[in-house]
Amino acid sequence: MKKVLIALLLVAAVGGGVGYYMWNKPPESMATRKSDMGISAAQLLEAFQKDEAAANAQYVGKIIVINGKVKESRVVDGVAKLSLEGGADGAVVNCELDNNTKHPRTEFTTGETITIKGECAGADLDGAVQLSHCAEEK
């Protein structure tokens, strides 16, 4: 009887531990997440410019590997952000670096071409497309 009780207690403790770990674990780093597709900044911006609803349906929630030229890079209140040019009328793809990734660098040079992975979040009021939780792909 005692053995059964101890065994049950152990299972409960392990179960509790696993549950606690699962509940409290932070979101997965973008660096290890699998991408759904690759596209250029220009192509992504064109899709959203053409038909926002259709582009939302096609891209929002997808992990996209995107390449483009850096227009601007900045750190605002500890949050690293960059924008990639490529759209008509100066439209950009805005990328916010992932909170759960150790980034080798958080600042980028204007004009450099980079490849970055992030989750498509949709378009803002000006037609700029947002990628969330981004991490640079080398």
Added chain:
Amino acid sequence: MKKFLLSAAALFLLVTGSFAQKIGTKDAKVAFDATSSVENIKAVNNSGQVVVNTSSGDVAARVLIKNFIFKQSLMQEHFNENYMESTKFPNSTLKGKISNLSDVKFGTDGTYKAKITGTLEMHGVTKNVEVPATITVKGDKTTFKSDFKIACADYNIAIPSLVADKVAKEVKISIEGALSNQ
């Protein structure tokens, strides 16, 4: 005479036109708090967009749901997949006007209480809202701050009965950002 009138009209338009200014930000911090007595539920979005037309008083704000950052993975997942359905409804957008525009002196240092009347679209539902905001002008810096509550039920955000105690029925929203010339 004609030439004079035309130039005067052109000058008038130029002068008044230069006061019609759009100020805004794409870095507004939007925080939401659905903490109940049982569970601590908080998230922050660092890329809120706010645009204010200082002459017409038009205000527009948008936040992309997938940008919200939670400490816990499961909470972030549930928020996106079950509550906000962010793949279906990627953003929440406020469109309105400062109804007491004459009380807000954008060109003069001071703290002004503004009332924004308009619509809030969230989770596919659009509702008429009146949202308070504080606009502070100090030199060339203008800051925008707004705190208000929304009821989940108003926007068809269903809270399963199993977790009814864990999620607050009224969620506190707070928007804060520095507005600059757009």
